[in-house]
Amino acid sequence: MAKNTTMKLFDVYPLNNITITKALGSNVWDENGTKYLDMYGGHAVISIGHTHPHWVKRIEEQLHKIAFYSNSIQIPIQRQLAEKLGQVSGKEDYQLFLCNSGAEANENALKLASFYNNRKKIIAFNKSFHGRTSLAVAATDNPKIVAPVNETDNVIFLPYNDEAALEQCFAEQGNEISSVILEAIQGVGGIVVASKSFLQKIRSLCNQYNAVFIADSVQDGYGRSGQFFAHDYAGTTADIYTMAKGMGNGFPIGGILIAPHIQPKHGMLGTTFGGNHLACAAALAVLEVMDEESLIEQAKETGAYLLSRLLTIEGIENVRGRGLMIGFDVPEDIKELRKNLLNNSHIFTGEAKPNVIRLLPSLAITKDQVDQFLEALEKEIAAIKYQVKVGEVSIA
Numbered sequence: 001m002a003k004n005t006t007m008k009l010f011d012v013y014p015l016n017n018i019t020i021t022k023a024l025g026s027n028v029w030d031e032n033g034t035k036y037l038d039m040y041g042g043h044a045v046i047s048i049g050h051t052h053p054h055w056v057k058r059i060e061e062q063l064h065k066i067a068f069y070s071n072s073i074q075i076p077i078q079r080q081l082a083e084k085l086g087q088v089s090g091k092e093d094y095q096l097f098l099c100n101s102g103a104e105a106n107e108n109a110l111k112l113a114s115f116y117n118n119r120k121k122i123i124a125f126n127k128s129f130h131g132r133t134s135l136a137v138a139a140t141d142n143p144k145i146v147a148p149v150n151e152t153d154n155v156i157f158l159p160y161n162d163e164a165a166l167e168q169c170f171a172e173q174g175n176e177i178s179s180v181i182l183e184a185i186q187g188v189g190g191i192v193v194a195s196k197s198f199l200q201k202i203r204s205l206c207n208q209y210n211a212v213f214i215a216d217s218v219q220d221g222y223g224r225s226g227q228f229f230a231h232d233y234a235g236t237t238a239d240i241y242t243m244a245k246g247m248g249n250g251f252p253i254g255g256i257l258i259a260p261h262i263q264p265k266h267g268m269l270g271t272t273f274g275g276n277h278l279a280c281a282a283a284l285a286v287l288e289v290m291d292e293e294s295l296i297e298q299a300k301e302t303g304a305y306l307l308s309r310l311l312t313i314e315g316i317e318n319v320r321g322r323g324l325m326i327g328f329d330v331p332e333d334i335k336e337l338r339k340n341l342l343n344n345s346h347i348f349t350g351e352a353k354p355n356v357i358r359l360l361p362s363l364a365i366t367k368d369q370v371d372q373f374l375e376a377l378e379k380e381i382a383a384i385k386y387q388v389k390v391g392e393v394s395i396a
């Protein structure tokens with residue numbers, strides 16, 4: 001007899017009641033044809049714009065040739081990707097290892113660091129987010145998502161941007177520290193920007209103690225900050241950069257860039273799906289478009305414009321960020337703002353608990369679209385403050 005039940009999805013996401021069926025550039029459309037402006041980039045993933053024609057074409061063409069074969073054969077498109085990534089990021093002397101997600105990239109980076117210096121301790125920072133797999137989640141400062149099996153004494157959490165605390169930790173345990181992992185701009189933590197001197201201090205202490213500086217660039221990397229890697233704005237470099245979100249513009253791919261002094265050994269790292277033909281085609285298309293359309297420069301300019309305009313808007317607080325990774329605090333009296341932006345003005349934004357709106361649009365967002373957002377933001381703030389519906393009454 002047929003069973004009277006259907007399989008349910010494992011309910012872990014609080015969902016908006018919106019079904020998106022179409023996307024182009026910085027716009028998406030729901031099943032009823034309502035158009036939305038995407039200031040969230042599908043969680044910082046959309047780098048070159050939704051369904052960019054070059055990206056679609058490259059994936060399509062690859063699909064007709066070969067989508068996947070294991071890492072046991074020559075895969076020239078991986079080398080093409082490495083070459084292009086070296087050129088666009090300026091890290092030509094680094095080595096590329098490909099995987100599938102941000103957590104996996106961090107997992108591999110932390111493991112590789114430990115192989116490199118044969119040590120166990122990791123320094124991570126308060127409010128950090130590095131992913132949900134075993135070591136990545138252990139280095140994430142959110143006890144609610146750390147299962148008992150993930151708990152370890154190997155991770156030391158320090159306050160972000162606190163040079164004295166970092167120095168003291170190295171002075172006490174420097175010879176046990178394998179790696180320091182840090183987001184240059186904390187994303188889930190609420191858009192917190194590392195100071196130049198803090199980044200420089202990490203670099204110099206890692207040099208002094210032979211520890212590995214891991215730049216978690218999963219969210220703030222790939223041009224989002226207005227330069228390829230946000231960490232490099234202090235004039236320093238990291239030993240390993242981890243990447244994912246913007247890398248495939250929505251096609252799942254992650255990777256790590258590894259400095260030349262860290263040497264590979266066969267079998268040290270590995271993956272079934274990482275670096276498959278189709279993912280490499282998507283990632284190559286992203287870099288080609290970034291290069292062709294000067295999107296990193298554009299992100300820097302559009303981001304500076306957005307930030308400067310936000311600073312003049314009354315009602316929101318603590319506007320901060322770099323490039324197109326911007327946040328601001330939403331005071332209690334307008335706490336409905338994000339919901340209203342979505343439901344009334346049809347604009348997606350990101351959030352960080354408890355009261356931060358995060359803006360993570362495509363690097364290709366236009367100034368006109370930014371103006372559209374700013375206008376809606378002002379209207380929605382006024383509407384909440386004066387308890388009127390947008391468009392109903394002019395606000396004197």
Ligand SMILES: Cc1ncc(COP(=O)(O)O)c(C=O)c1O
Pocket residue numbers: 101102103104106129130131132183187188216217218219220244245
């Ligand atoms: C800084 C940072 N690192 C790592 C991750 C984990 O990436 P993924 O969800 O692809 O595993 C995220 C995801 O939000 C992130 O923001």
